[in-house]
Every structure is written in C-alpha cells, then in structure tokens.
Amino acid sequence: MKNSIIIVDYGAGNLKSIKNAFEYLGYKPFITNNPKDILLGDSIVFPGQGSSPKAMSALLRLDIADALKTVIQNGTPFLGICLGLQTLMSRSEEGDTACLDIIPGVTRLLPNSVKVPHMGWNKVDLSDSHPAFKDIPPASYFYFVHSYYADPQDQQTIIGTTNYGLSFCSVLATGNILATQFHPEKSGPLGLTIYDNFMKGIG
DSSP, X not given: OTTOEEEEOSSOXXXXXXXXXXXXXXXXXXXXXXXHHHHHOSEEEEOOXXXXXXXXXXXXXXXXXXXXXXXXXXXOXXXXXXXXHHTTSSEXXXXXXXXXXXXXEEEEXXXXXXXXXXXXXXXXXXXXXXXXXXXXXXTEEEEEEESEEEEESOGGGXXXXXXXXSEEEEEEEETTEEEESSOGXXXXXXXXXXXXXXXHHHO
16 A cells, blocks of 8 residues: 555544545545555544544554554654544543553543534634645634544644633644644635645655
C-alpha cells in the first residue's frame, strides 16, 4: 500500500464520507483494518465516532493500536478526527478507559451546564499556524458531534480551541500529528481544504 492514504477502519468511523471527500479532491484513499497495510501507508487518517471503550477494544483486538503507535513514532503523517483525537490521550473518563497514550492527557466529559452531545456548527479559534489550515479564515466554523473532549497535558500542542461550556481543544498538532475534534468531511468547503492541505503538506 505504498504511496497511499490509509483510512483506519476499526468499526468506529465515518469511513465512507471521509473516503468520498478525499476522492472528490482527486486522491485515492484505502480503507483497511489490517495493521500491515497501516504500517505501509504514506499517510494515516484515523477517524472515529462512538465510545472510547468500544473503540479501544477494537483497536486492541485487531492489533491496530500497536501499528498506530509505530507509524506515529516513525514520522508518518497522521490525521486524527473526533474519537481519533480523543483516543490519542492516555485515558478517557468514558468508562475509565486506557487509551493509546500517544499524547499524555485525559479525554473528559463536557460540562453538564451545556446540552450533551455538542452537535452542530461552532467556531474554531486558531492560536498557531499550521499548513493544514492554509487559506482557512480566522474564527471559521466547523461541524462537531461529541460528548467528550481531549485535554492534553502539554497545552502547547493545542493550536485551536472552541467554546462550549468551556474552552476545549478542537485542534491538536505536534510533530507529524494533526487531530481535530470536529469533522472536516461534514464541514463543507473549509473541511475539504483541510484534507487537501494535509495531503499537499506531505508531498
């Protein structure tokens, strides 16, 4: 699967919409749950929706967890989406679940002062530049569907925040990792721009 975009299938992602988005942009993504394919990918897209306990159970059962850790350690460009961001943390409050522990931190439940899940369009305030956000206007709106949010220990990894009951991490970036709490594939032209910029940054 060399020179490929690998979309990781562990039973907890909006795979078809993400695949369609990349294909619309002229790329050729490949959906797989085979860790060997993941290890050979030139870029990894790690989507997710649902619960952390079920996701982590699937990642471990399919031997995908170790493959993800390996490709990230090896410097493979990595894009996490929604649960694909949350499971990068050390653990999740959802079921007190041990996660991938790639980024030290905790995935926490949104406060009960707001309606959960957080669903719909909301603003992302970027605090730092990133190639994937080239030509994205400041304070743009993206589409969210989630009840939990990632809370990394190293606040320097947070390059985008969103307010919903509190200010939470909606974009994380460090090294070869980029991850968003929102769904680019559900966020119209701006979401497609992020996907396109992510791929152009690799080439």
